[in-house]
Amino acid sequence: MAEEYLTDDEQLEFVKRWPAENGTWIVGGIVVAVVLVFGWRYYDGYRNGQALKAAAQFGAMTAALDKNDRNTARQIAAGIIKDYASTPYGDQAELTLARLFVDDNQLANAIAPLRHVMNDSKDSELKNIARLRLARVLIDEGKPDDALQTLAEAPPAAAAAAFASRYHEVRGDALYAKKDLKAALTEYQAALNAGGGRASDAPLLQLKITDLGAAPAAATSKAKP
Numbered sequence: 370m371a372e373e374y375l376t377d378d379e380q381l382e383f384v385k386r387w388p389a390e391n392g393t394w395i396v397g398g399i400v401v402a403v404v405l406v407f408g409w410r411y412y413d414g415y416r417n418g419q420a421l422k423a424a425a426q427f428g429a430m431t432a433a434l435d436k437n438d439r440n441t442a443r444q445i446a447a448g449i450i451k452d453y454a455s456t457p458y459g460d461q462a463e464l465t466l467a468r469l470f471v472d473d474n475q476l477a478n479a480i481a482p483l484r485h486v487m488n489d490s491k492d493s494e495l496k497n498i499a500r501l502r503l504a505r506v507l508i509d510e511g512k513p514d515d516a517l518q519t520l521a522e523a524p525p526a527a528a529a530a531a532f533a534s535r536y537h538e539v540r541g542d543a544l545y546a547k548k549d550l551k552a553a554l555t556e557y558q559a560a561l562n563a564g565g566g567r568a569s570d571a572p573l574l575q576l577k578i579t580d581l582g583a584a585p586a587a588a589t590s591k592a593k594p
Contacts, residue, residue, distance in 0.1 A: 386418060386502065391514070396447075408594060420453075420456050420458075421451065421456075422452075423449060423452075423453035423456040423458040423459070424458060426445055426448060426449050426452075426453065427449060427458045427461060427462065427589065428461065429445055430445040430446055430449065430465065432450065433445060434465070439469060439472075439473075440490060442465070443469055444449050445462075446462040446465050446466040446469070447462075447466065449462035449468070450462050450463055450482075457492065458489045459565075459586065460486050460495050460499075461482070461495075463485055463499075463500070464482070464483070464486060464495070464498070464499065466479075466482050467479040467482040467502065467506075468484045469504065470482075470526075476506050476509055476510050478511065479502075479506050480503065480507075481500045483502050483503040484499075486498075486499035487499040487503055487519075494531075495530045497531075499518065500519060500522075501520075501535055501536070501539055502530070503519055503594075504516040504517075504519045504520050504539045504543065505539060505542070507519060507543075508539075508542055508543050508546050511546075512581075513543040513544070513546040513547045514547070516539070516541060516542075516543040516546075517543045517544070520536055520539060520540055524548075533560075533563040534560045534561075534563040534564035534570075535560070535565045536560075537556045537557070537559040537560035537563055538560040538574060538577075539557070539572070540556045541544035541553045541554075541556030541557040541560060541577065544556060545577075550581055553581065553583045554583055557574055557577045557578045557581070559580065560574055560585075561574045561575065
């Protein structure tokens, strides 16, 4: 019988009986809520603690690089990747490790950390940086087709303005390595236009375009009345 149809005495009896019959569920619900709250606080505190430890290790790695202590920097980077991969410092450590491999001419060893950041980072900017660096490594490895495949995915719209010029330039480098000079020239001119001629690498782009026997696209547009 629904409660709205009970008599006053029946309603009073129902109120007295309900906690006894349902008290276990009430207590259980309170316990679960308390566990969730304290569990979240513990997890949040643990996560913050991990971030602080990772930051300290990252600082130590940077200090080692400043001293040109490459072996120590490599060891610390590997430790950050192993113990603090879930923090933003994990991605930075992988990029640093890849750079050290490139500097030591161990190009093949640089591929894995760059690919990991490119595929798994939660930071879209770092993903694009890793993609561009990986493509450059593949070109230097004599794999321009793999580099072009790596760059087949255009940067997200939100990052397009910042990365369009560099994507075009690296595609141009890959095409140049394939001896497809006409396509390379098109990419270099697109890179110069995407940068508006104001990019810090604009002089280098102009040299690449001139080397292919063409006037820079920006200069050509200025010559028009």
